[in-house]
Amino acid sequence: MSQPKSLGTVETPYGAARIIVGRYPKGGAISVQLLLGDDPDDGWILSTNLGPYGARVAHDEFTVKSWSENEPLIEPLLASGLFEDTGRRCASGFVQAPVWRVKDADNVPASAVRAS
Numbered sequence: 001m002s003q004p005k006s007l008g009t010v011e012t013p014y015g016a017a018r019i020i021v022g023r024y025p026k027g028g029a030i031s032v033q034l035l036l037g038d039d040p041d042d043g044w045i046l047s048t049n050l051g052p053y054g055a056r057v058a059h060d061e062f063t064v065k066s067w068s069e070n071e072p073l074i075e076p077l078l079a080s081g082l083f084e085d086t087g088r089r090c091a092s093g094f095v096q097a098p099v100w101r102v103k104d105a106d107n108v109p110a111s112a113v114r115a116s
Contacts, residue, residue, distance in 0.1 A: 007107050010080045013072045023109050027051035030062035048097055055090040060108045063090050063097040
């Protein structure tokens, strides 16, 4: 992730986790990570970078890996009030990745803009 920013914490079934947002280097989509401690390996990547594979999301949206180990995290994150489900889905192999929006514009990480 680039340009990391902490949005606070959320209570998960595994304990309190810090919510970190940034941008993926490839494509610039929003990335969201949950950390249980200071070790970046002690947590989850909530987002999935589907932009390079054709997913279309707005500057304040991201695709969510809502299956497998992330499934118990979905309800607490939506209940946090920081994100909303747009109702749109993007295909990712055999699953559909929900498209979520960051609700507060102040929490949307800056996009890398290149001068032309």
